[in-house]
Amino acid sequence: MKATSIKDVFLNEAREILSSVESDLVLLEQGADADLLNRIFRCAHTLKGSSAMAGFGEVSEFMHGLESVLDRLRSESLKADDRLIDLLLGSFDWVKLALFSGEGRKEDGGLKQHLVDSLSGFTGDAVGPCNSGDVQEPEAKDEGCRYYRVRARFRENIFESGIDPLSIIEDFLSLGSVVDLQVDHSAMPEFEDLDPEKCYLGWNATVRTRLPMRKVEESFLFVRDDNEIVIEDATGEYVDEFEEESILEDRKIGDILVRKGIVSRRELEDLLQAQENRNRKLGDIVVEKGLATEGDIRIALQEQERIRTKIGIGTVRVDTKKLDSLMNLLGEIVIGQSGLARIAEDLPEEQGQRLKNALYGLERTTREFQEQIMSIRMIPIGPTFDQFRRFVRDAARDHGKEIRLEIFGEETELDKTVIEKIGDPLKHMIRNAVDHGIEPPDERVVAGKEREGLIRLNAYHQEGNVYIEVSDDGRGLSRNKIREKAVSLGLLKPDEEVTDDFLYSFVFTPGFTTAETAGDLSGRGVGMDVVKTNIATLRGSVEIETGEGIGTTFRIKLPLTLAIIEGMLVRSGQNVFIVPLLSIIECIRPGKEEIDTVEGRGELIMVRGSYVPLVRLYTYFGIEAEVREIGEALVVIAESGRDRLGIMVDEIVGQQQIVIKSLGGRVSTTRAVSGAAILGDGRVALILDIHGLMSEIASC
Amino acid sequence: MKTIKIQEDCGIKKIGEFYDEIMLAMENEDSFVLDFSGVRRVDLSVAQVVKALRRYCEYKGGICEIRNASEETARLLSYAGIH
Numbered sequence: 010m011k012a013t014s015i016k017d018v019f020l021n022e023a024r025e026i027l028s029s030v031e032s033d034l035v036l037l038e039q040g041a042d043a044d045l046l047n048r049i050f051r052c053a054h055t056l057k058g059s060s061a062m063a064g065f066g067e068v069s070e071f072m073h074g075l076e077s078v079l080d081r082l083r084s085e086s087l088k089a090d091d092r093l094i095d096l097l098l099g100s101f102d103w104v105k106l107a108l109f110s111g112e113g114r115k116e117d118g119g120l121k122q123h124l125v126d127s128l129s130g131f132t133g134d135a136v137g138p139c140n141s142g143d144v145q146e147p148e149a150k151d152e153g154c155r156y157y158r159v160r161a162r163f164r165e166n167i168f169e170s171g172i173d174p175l176s177i178i179e180d181f182l183s184l185g186s187v188v189d190l191q192v193d194h195s196a197m198p199e200f201e202d203l204d205p206e207k208c209y210l211g212w213n214a215t216v217r218t219r220l221p222m223r224k225v226e227e228s229f230l231f232v233r234d235d236n237e238i239v240i241e242d243a244t245g246e247y248v249d250e251f252e253e254e255s256i257l258e259d260r261k262i263g264d265i266l267v268r269k270g271i272v273s274r275r276e277l278e279d280l281l282q283a284q285e286n287r288n289r290k291l292g293d294i295v296v297e298k299g300l301a302t303e304g305d306i307r308i309a310l311q312e313q314e315r316i317r318t319k320i321g322i323g324t325v326r327v328d329t330k331k332l333d334s335l336m337n338l339l340g341e342i343v344i345g346q347s348g349l350a351r352i353a354e355d356l357p358e359e360q361g362q363r364l365k366n367a368l369y370g371l372e373r374t375t376r377e378f379q380e381q382i383m384s385i386r387m388i389p390i391g392p393t394f395d396q397f398r399r400f401v402r403d404a405a406r407d408h409g410k411e412i413r414l415e416i417f418g419e420e421t422e423l424d425k426t427v428i429e430k431i432g433d434p435l436k437h438m439i440r441n442a443v444d445h446g447i448e449p450p451d452e453r454v455v456a457g458k459e460r461e462g463l464i465r466l467n468a469y470h471q472e473g474n475v476y477i478e479v480s481d482d483g484r485g486l487s488r489n490k491i492r493e494k495a496v497s498l499g500l501l502k503p504d505e506e507v508t509d510d511f512l513y514s515f516v517f518t519p520g521f522t523t524a525e526t527a528g529d530l531s532g533r534g535v536g537m538d539v540v541k542t543n544i545a546t547l548r549g550s551v552e553i554e555t556g557e558g559i560g561t562t563f564r565i566k567l568p569l570t571l572a573i574i575e576g577m578l579v580r581s582g583q584n585v586f587i588v589p590l591l592s593i594i595e596c597i598r599p600g601k602e603e604i605d606t607v608e609g610r611g612e613l614i615m616v617r618g619s620y621v622p623l624v625r626l627y628t629y630f631g632i633e634a635e636v637r638e639i640g641e642a643l644v645v646i647a648e649s650g651r652d653r654l655g656i657m658v659d660e661i662v663g664q665q666q667i668v669i670k671s672l673g674g675r676v677s678t679t680r681a682v683s684g685a686a687i688l689g690d691g692r693v694a695l696i697l698d699i700h701g702l703m704s705e706i707a708s709c
Numbered sequence: 710m711k712t713i714k715i716q717e718d719c720g721i722k723k724i725g726e727f728y729d730e731i732m733l734a735m736e737n738e739d740s741f742v743l744d745f746s747g748v749r750r751v752d753l754s755v756a757q758v759v760k761a762l763r764r765y766c767e768y769k770g771g772i773c774e775i776r777n778a779s780e781e782t783a784r785l786l787s788y789a790g791i792h
Contacts, residue, residue, distance in 0.1 A: 073749075168721045168754060175753035178788050192790035200735070200761040205728040205754055206721065210789060 019063035020108060022227075026052045027105050031098065032395035035402050038094040041082075050079045051184075051220070055227070056104065058180040064171070068107050071121065074128040075100050087131060096131070098399065100124050154217050156188060156247045157225045162211040162237035169206075172232060178212050181228040185218025188247070215243060262291055265309045271301045303417075310420055327385070329425055335382050340668035342375055344687050351690065379668075383424070383573070390468045390477070391419030393432055397439055401464060404443040411450050411461040412443060418468035423475050426571045427547055431477065434540040438479040438563050439464060441537070446483030446561055456558060458482065475569060480562040486555040491515055494522075513553040514651045517541035545649055545700035547571065548589060574669060576686070578662035578694065579645060581626040582633040585694040587667055587686060588656065592647040592699040596661060601639045611706070614655040616646055623655040624706050629681070635659050649700040656697070669696060681705045710772075711738040715755070717747045724754040731762055739771030746777035756789035763791065 030052045037045055057072035078097070081087040103124055159181055163174045182190070193211035197203070216225075222242060229238045263277045272280065272295065280298070284291050292306035301309075346368060353364040394416045405412035423431070447453075447462030454460055467478040488509065495501040495515045515521055519538040544551050549567035568574070568591070576587035603615045604623065613620040623644065627634030636642045636659045644655045669684040680701030686694050711734045719727055734741070743759060745751075759775070766773040778786065786792075 173721070173752040173754075175751075175756060175785055175788060179785060182788065190788070192788070194760065194790060197757065197761060200765040201732075203728070203758070203761050205724040205758050208753060209757055210753065210760075212788075 016063045019059050019065075022059065023056060023104075023108055026056055027101055027108075028392065028396055030101055031399045032392075034094055034097050034101070035398035037089050038091065038402070041089050043083075046079070046083045050076070050083055051224075053079050054180070054183055058176055058228075059230075060108070061173075061176065065108060068104055071100070071104065071107070071125065074125055074132070075104075077132045078128050081132060093131065096124070096127050100128065154185075154219055154244075155222075156215055156217050156243045157184075157222065158189075158213070158215040158241050158243040159225070159229070160211075160213050160237070160239040161229070162193075163208045163232065164236055165207045165209070167208045167232070167236065174208055174210070174232075177228060177232060178214065181225065182214060182216060184220055184224060184228065185216045187214065188217050189213070189215040217247070262306075262309055262313050265312050266295065266301065266305075271295075271305055271309070276300065307417070314420070329386070332382060332386050336379075336668065337670065339375065339379055339382060340670065340687065343668060344691070346371060346375065347688070348691070379573070383569075386424050386426075387422035387569075388425050388428055389420050389422050390428060390431075391416075393428055393435070394419055394466045394468070396432070397435070397466065400436065401439060401443060404440065405447075405462075408443060409449060410443065410447055412447055413461050413463050415463060415465045416467075417465065421468035421470060421475060423468075423567065424569060424571055427475075427567055430543065430547055431565075431567070434543045434565070435466070435477070435479060437537065437540050439466075442479060442481040442483065442561070446481040446485075448483055470569075475567045477565040477567065478562050479565075480560060482560040485557040485559050485561050486513055486516070486553065487557060488512060510552065511651060513555060516553070517551070542700070546698075548574070548591065571669065574667050574696070575664065576667040576696065577645070577664050578688075579626075579643075579656070579658040580660050580662050581630070581658050582635055584630070584632055585662060585688060585692060586626060586658070587694050587696040588645055588647060589696070589699065590664065592649060594646045594648050594653065596643055596645050598641075598643055599639060599655075604639050614644060616653070616655065619653075621646065621653045621655050622703070622706055623657060624702065625657040627657075629702075629705075647697075647699045649703055652703055654699060654703050654706070656702075667696065679705070710740040710742055710774075712742040712744055714744045714746070715748050715751075717749070719748065719755055720752045721754045724758065727755065728758055731758065735765070739769040740766060740773070741771075742774045742776055744776050745779070745782050748782055749779060750781045751785050753789065756786055756791060759786065760789060760791055 030049055033045055033049050033052075036042075037049065053072055053076045057069050057076055060066075060072060061069035075097070078087065078093075082089055082093075087093065103121055107121075161174070161178065167174060191213040193213065194209070196211065197209040203209075218224075222240070225240055226233070229240065232238060263272075263281060266272045267274050267277050280291060280294055280300075283294050292301075292310065295301045296303055296306060349364065349368055353361045353368065355361075356364060398414055398416075401412055401414040442464050447464070448456065448458075450460040453462060463480075463482045465478070465480040467476075467480070469476055491512055492501065495512070496503050498518075498521065500515060500518065500521075501507065501512075517537050517540065521537070541551060544565055544567070547567055548571065549565055551563055551565045553561065553563055555561040574587075575590040577590050577593055579586050579588055597616070599614055599616075605613045605615070605620065607613055607620075610622065612623040612625075614623040615621075625634075625637075626632075627637070639657075642657045643660060644657050645661075647654050647656060667686040670686060681698055682695045683698035683701065684696045686696060688694050713730060713734065715727070716723060731741070741762060743762075759773070763773040775783075775786065775791070
């Protein structure tokens with residue numbers, strides 16, 4: 010493996026580790042937990058070892074002191090108080106800085122030395138004990154533990170690549186308790202014949218651990234390719250069959266609930282039957298039947314996840330580009346199918362029918378295939394939520410507020426692309442909740458609330474969509490203030506009556522803020538409009554539920570995936586365009602009297618008592634159209650947020666599921682188009698981005 | 710008994726110097742004290758030289774004693790079969 014790829018692999022891993030540690034440290038502050046401490050320690054230990062191998066010696070050295078402090082926390086020689094958590098968070102921040110600020114990293118103004126000194130203050134010296142690696146006798150049955158045996162023989166010249174085999178063995182042995190350790194000295198010559206720059210030792214070692222095989226493999230990540238490394242799961246030799254089965258059995262949520270005594274085995278059988286009949290999650294049915302609370306289910310789910318991690322359910326890392334490529338290939342298959350379907354139409358009846366029958370089966374398989382690929386792309390939102398623990402902690406402290414962050418629905422899965430893009434909007438909403446929503450502690454007490462405010466993140470699936478909620482129990486939005494501001498900005502007439510939904514949606518207007526002062530976090534009237542735009546880009550929407558003095562909930566509705574949409578095919582001249590079905594309100598054929606032209610606003614169409622901007626697709630895209638006369642053309646009324654737009658087309662072609670293909674940078678200047686699809690006859694159809702089209706029209 | 714103080718930064722980069730120093734001392738000595746005070750941790754190259762030296766001393770009827778090793782150094786040496 011080349012040094013550059015080792016570095017890349019390490020940096021990717023480090024990014025994930027640092028994010029997870031940050032969240033775990035905030036949790037640790039709220040209450041020490043042995044599992045949590047072990048997890049943090051493991052992360053630090055991995056960072057220490059891997060950073061050295063990847064050439065980040067300074068980081069590795071720094072991690073040594075940090076690891077010593079964590080080790081003392083594990084042994085309960087230290088207590089995880091605010092001061093120590095601050096120091097640990099600050100230390101990991103420095104690691105982040107050192108790893109990711111690149112060659113251009115400037116001097117840190119003595120920050121590192123300050124941190125090193127502070128860490129030493131907690132350990133008493135600069136050198137702390139590391140994880141114990143004493144050889145232990147195998148203990149009696151230990152539920153959830155696995156035994157991994159490694160045979161490691163390194164090439165003689167391994168030192169030349171900067172790798173120290175002893176560190177690698179140390180890393181492996183630190184994964185758990187050492188059950189067996191044998192050093193093979195057989196290749197080592199007499200002292201006089203020794204070449205001290207060559208490697209002679211080999212190891213046979215077995216470790217008992219709760220970690221998955223993946224973690225063991227990670228210890229040998231950089232040496233597996235060109236050394237003799239054999240890793241095997243030897244659990245069967247140490248654990249009897251019954252225990253083995255019980256570990257595997259406990260993967261199921263129902264079994265966990267039985268083991269916890271929440272439901273009986275018999276109740277479980279009934280529940281499983283009910284689940285089969287109703288195709289719903291077992292946890293939901295258990296709660297619905299009053300056998301357990303949502304909290305019980307959440308804990309059981311967390312336990313299930315831990316078990317899965319411990320026994321290392323076979324997982325592989327796959328580059329999402331490969332999944333995109335698979336999806337594109339599948340799209341090609343769908344196109345091929347459409348082509349065959351057209352041929353079937355032209356064949357004599359009997360042959361055509363036989364081809365259609367064959368295609369019917371193929372379509373069903375293709376759809377299942379598509380669903381499988383989509384499910385691979387789905388990842389839980391938990392890690393995205395977790396990253397806000399640190400953010401809320403620090404932001405609350407900066408503003409003299411006491412805020413607790415509660416997270417629900419971490420297991421809710423979304424398309425990876427959606428997860429990647431939802432972070433920023435969420436951050437902005439949370440920022441607003443901290444800055445403007447949650448009141449200072451004294452103000453809350455006066456209002457009869459707990460001193461500590463609450464921000465809640467929740468995610469769940471409903472009706473084929475994903476909902477993400479950001480709620481707070483703070484002041485709530487002020488209807489009067491929003492109204493006054495909207496009137497002062499000319500967005501609303503003084504006597505105009507509007508619904509609450511309409512009024513609250515003004516907070517998404519650029520430059521709109523009711524805050525009297527702008528804070529570090531928010532209040533400058535920028536941000537919420539970006540939230541709306543970003544969510545619209547994800548083909549989602551956001552709604553607000555608020556009560557003065559009670560709090561506010563922002564509810565984001567998102568599609569499960571961005572790779573496929575249900576689309577309406579419309580034609581303008583020889584060109585076919587796709588309008589996302591979710592954006593369409595209705596299709597109408599307006600009369601000439603329903604169209605008005607207003608200076609500066611272009612053509613408007615009267616739809617159910619309100620004027621809606623009208624765009625003629627052939628004009629906008631500069632193409633030929635068959636129908637140019639109002640009265641003959643069809644108008645698709647589409648919406649984005651609270652805005653509507655009329656799109657004039659020749660005709661509606663039909664409705665179908667569309668596999669979206671990226672257009673790359675070729676039409677990046679046109680916000681009106683979000684992608685393209687290849688139709689059954691091989692033609693390319695552009696997918697209209699309604700929000701983008703509205704913006705483009707507005708700026709014309 | 711010859712005492713050799715291990716350099717704080719002894720590792721693969723300086724293992725040649727360490728090895729040569731011992732080779733030189735072996736002309737007159739069969740027993741050694743290796744003083745690890747100030748050494749935070751060792752790598753495999755150091756551990757191998759120590760292991761080979763121990764075997765040599767035992768063969769010659771001498772001893773090779775390790776002194777002032779930090780907890781971490783002692784643990785690493787034990788992973789190399791040096792207790």
